[in-house]
Amino acid sequence: MSALVRRATVADARELVRMRQLALTCPEVPWSRPRDVPDGPWMEECRKAFASMLRDQDPETFAAFVVDAAPGRVAACAMGFLLPRLPGPGSDKPFNGDISTVATDPEFRRRGYARAVVTALRDWMDLRGCKRVTLASSSEGEPLYVSLGFVIDNPRMSWRPE
Ligand SMILES: CC(C)(COP(=O)(O)OP(=O)(O)OC[C@H]1O[C@@H](n2cnc3c(N)ncnc32)[C@H](O)[C@@H]1OP(=O)(O)O)[C@@H](O)C(=O)NCCC(=O)NCCS
Numbered sequence: 001m002s003a004l005v006r007r008a009t010v011a012d013a014r015e016l017v018r019m020r021q022l023a024l025t026c027p028e029v030p031w032s033r034p035r036d037v038p039d040g041p042w043m044e045e046c047r048k049a050f051a052s053m054l055r056d057q058d059p060e061t062f063a064a065f066v067v068d069a070a071p072g073r074v075a076a077c078a079m080g081f082l083l084p085r086l087p088g089p090g091s092d093k094p095f096n097g098d099i100s101t102v103a104t105d106p107e108f109r110r111r112g113y114a115r116a117v118v119t120a121l122r123d124w125m126d127l128r129g130c131k132r133v134t135l136a137s138s139s140e141g142e143p144l145y146v147s148l149g150f151v152i153d154n155p156r157m158s159w160r161p162e
Pocket of ligand 1: 105109111115136137139141144147
């Protein structure tokens with residue numbers, strides 16, 4: 001089934017928060033069980049952040065693609081950022097892409113919606129000049145990303161302040 005994908009607008013900010021909450025519940029290495037993601041002030045902060053990023057984009061460094069379930073209700077989304085990169089001998093592309101949130105409402109799964117929104121986001125990142133696109137996959141999402149050509153890449157190191 002081919003899904004009707006559209007670019008999210010400011011009017012979708014609240015729904016994007018709901019989808020982000022859903023995506024955050026997914027088990028991710030090193031967790032093996034779904035995570036509890038309680039409601040809280042973070043949701044209003046996140047709504048404001050989405051509204052701001054979708055309203056004032058100069059330069060445009062954020063995009064979300066969605067499939068609608070009904071007017072005002074999103075069934076699936078994928079969103080991500082363009083991260084500036086420095087030119088190197090192998091490439092002068094201006095960005096790397098980071099896919100940060102992908103989710104489909106449980107009642108709309110296995111209809112190709114995640115495939116459609118992730119493909120739209122990946123194509124947008126490619127068009128905007130990304131040298132590479134990265135993401136942290138859940139085990140549930142991995143078959144989708146592999147089928148779209150993503151590979152498990154070099155291990156990277158990270159640090160989080162206490
Ligand atoms: C992962 C997720 C986004 C997939 O959404 P979806 O809309 O059902 O995915 P699609 O219908 O586009 O399926 C795409 C492919 O993913 C794979 N896939 C999806 N769900 C799967 C499952 N439960 N088991 C195995 N493979 C699965 C299949 O390869 C599928 O292709 P196919 O149907 O042609 O076989 C959805 O299950 C979800 O929101 N999970 C919770 C949040 C999450 O894990 N997000 C990803 C974070 S990186």
